[in-house]
Amino acid sequence: MTAVPHAAARREHVLKEAVRQGLLDPDQSPLAAFVDFDGVAATVRALHDAFPGAPELPGVTHTFAAKANCLGPVLRELEHRGMGCEVATAGELARALAAGFPAGRIVFDSPAKTRAELERALSLGVTVNADSFQELERIAALLAVRPSASRIGVRLNCQVGGGSIAAMSTATNTSKFGVPLADPGNRERLLRAFAAYPWLTWVHTHTGSQGCPLDLMARGVAQAVEFAGQVTAAFGESRVEGIDIGGGLPVNFADDEVTPTFADYVGQLRAHAPELFAGRYRVVTEFGRSVLAKNGFMAAYVEYTKSAGGRPIAVTHAGAQVATRTVFSPDAWPLRIEAYGPHGTAKGGRTVRQDIAGPACFAGDLLARDRALPPLAPGDLVVVPDTGAYYFSTPFHYNSLPEPAVHGVRTDAAGRVEFTLVRAAQDPWLLTDRDGVGEPLPAPAGAPAGRAR
Numbered sequence: 001m002t003a004v005p006h007a008a009a010r011r012e013h014v015l016k017e018a019v020r021q022g023l024l025d026p027d028q029s030p031l032a033a034f035v036d037f038d039g040v041a042a043t044v045r046a047l048h049d050a051f052p053g054a055p056e057l058p059g060v061t062h063t064f065a066a067k068a069n070c071l072g073p074v075l076r077e078l079e080h081r082g083m084g085c086e087v088a089t090a091g092e093l094a095r096a097l098a099a100g101f102p103a104g105r106i107v108f109d110s111p112a113k114t115r116a117e118l119e120r121a122l123s124l125g126v127t128v129n130a131d132s133f134q135e136l137e138r139i140a141a142l143l144a145v146r147p148s149a150s151r152i153g154v155r156l157n158c159q160v161g162g163g164s165i166a167a168m169s170t171a172t173n174t175s176k177f178g179v180p181l182a183d184p185g186n187r188e189r190l191l192r193a194f195a196a197y198p199w200l201t202w203v204h205t206h207t208g209s210q211g212c213p214l215d216l217m218a219r220g221v222a223q224a225v226e227f228a229g230q231v232t233a234a235f236g237e238s239r240v241e242g243i244d245i246g247g248g249l250p251v252n253f254a255d256d257e258v259t260p261t262f263a264d265y266v267g268q269l270r271a272h273a274p275e276l277f278a279g280r281y282r283v284v285t286e287f288g289r290s291v292l293a294k295n296g297f298m299a300a301y302v303e304y305t306k307s308a309g310g311r312p313i314a315v316t317h318a319g320a321q322v323a324t325r326t327v328f329s330p331d332a333w334p335l336r337i338e339a340y341g342p343h344g345t346a347k348g349g350r351t352v353r354q355d356i357a358g359p360a361c362f363a364g365d366l367l368a369r370d371r372a373l374p375p376l377a378p379g380d381l382v383v384v385p386d387t388g389a390y391y392f393s394t395p396f397h398y399n400s401l402p403e404p405a406v407h408g409v410r411t412d413a414a415g416r417v418e419f420t421l422v423r424a425a426q427d428p429w430l431l432t433d434r435d436g437v438g439e440p441l442p443a444p445a446g447a448p449a450g451r452a453r
């Protein structure tokens with residue numbers, strides 16, 4: 001029911017247009033990425049539709065986890081669509097503010113907020129979720145000097161266990177995030193914090209990301225709701241104004257179907273945490289991957305093909321610099337690969353098992369191993385779907401590989417594709433400004449005239 005209609009046909013259409021308009025070019029731009037803004041709008045609508053309003057939930061703010069894709073035009077689009085923004089560092093906070101999110105719709109989560117960062121967030125009125133008892137004390141000291149309009153919550157580690165990817169599981173017994181709720185004495189200590197700090201009015205939890213089953217996430221939220229009930233019982237109705245349930249809805253990387261859906265998750269929340277819908281609490285969500293992943297793809301030219309030990313290998317321009325997690329953890333982060341001809345026409349027919357390699361200088365720089373695909377040739381294109389979150393938007397600067405251009409895509413009623421530049425490609429000849437402090441080097445021999453410094 002929720003398969004994006006003709007997603008593959010749409011990718012092919014966009015790819016052909018990108019080649020025709022020169023956004024993909026074997027010499028000038030052998031790698032580029034695309035964000036489908038129409039798709040983003042539809043996803044945000046689905047998110048808004050999935051959560052009920054009053055009387056069940058007196059207020060819901062959906063924030064986007066900026067780390068999933070912190071490109072300015074993407075953040076601005078989400079702001080226009082009524083979302084807030086969850087940030088985890090000063091850099092993300094700066095980008096959220098630059099994108100126009102009002103402070104009241106920004107949530108600052110980080111386990112390592114400095115005093116200066118907290119001071120800044122509190123003076124702006126940004127929501128702050130404290131990660132630890134020490135951070136609560138630090139906030140108390142700052143508020144004693146200067147009051148703030150910020151909403152302040154405390155992050156709970158509900159210790160409900162991990163999912164299939166350990167690095168994405170934030171609610172294990174020994175996770176670095178939040179106050180571990182089940183550790184001896186912590187409930188009492190948390191209740192003492194609520195007693196001591198009248199400004200502490202929210203509860204936050206984020207059970208994990210990709211690899212966490214929905215019922216695990218919902219059980220984490222249930223623990224947070226249960227704790228909020230304990231606070232209410234101790235200090236009275238409305239002592240806890242709201243519950244920030246985090247993000248983490250997993251994404252289907254196997255095909256174009258959008259599953260699970262936000263509505264599926266709300267169903268699980270109703271089953272495991274019915275009290276959340278009792279009309280008592282405002283709710284904040286912090287989804288990242290599920291908002292953007294399926295609304296972006298990358299395309300790269302095949303530069304060379306070869307065979308090694310009987311294994312065909314296609315050497316492309318997409319590797320660890322744009323698919324870092326997949327390259328270093330291929331089993332946890334498999335990606336689909338699609339094969340297209342030089343003009344963006346999908347290749348069909350017989351397949352051969354081949355490796356799809358990237359350009360970086362280490363042997364593990366592979367997007368896919370032993371993958372059955374139509375035979376690839378130099379000049380062909382490979383497309384990597386589902387990469388709108390945590391891939392090209394989070395580049396890895398290994399080998400001084402430049403960041404590729406990112407193009408926004410919108411389709412008008414007549415089906416015409418319109419591109420807008422989301423991020424310009426880095427020019428490798430100008431990367432010397434990231435060399436470290438020093439005198440600029442003379443232009444290297446062979447550099448295009450006037451481009452090197």
Ligand SMILES: *Cc1c(COP(=O)(O)O)cnc(C)c1O
Pocket residue numbers: 065067068086088109206208209210246247248249286287288289290
């Ligand atoms: C990463 C993160 C998110 C977003 O996770 P997704 O899996 O991208 O939805 C939300 N909240 C917090 C605290 C996070 O660390």
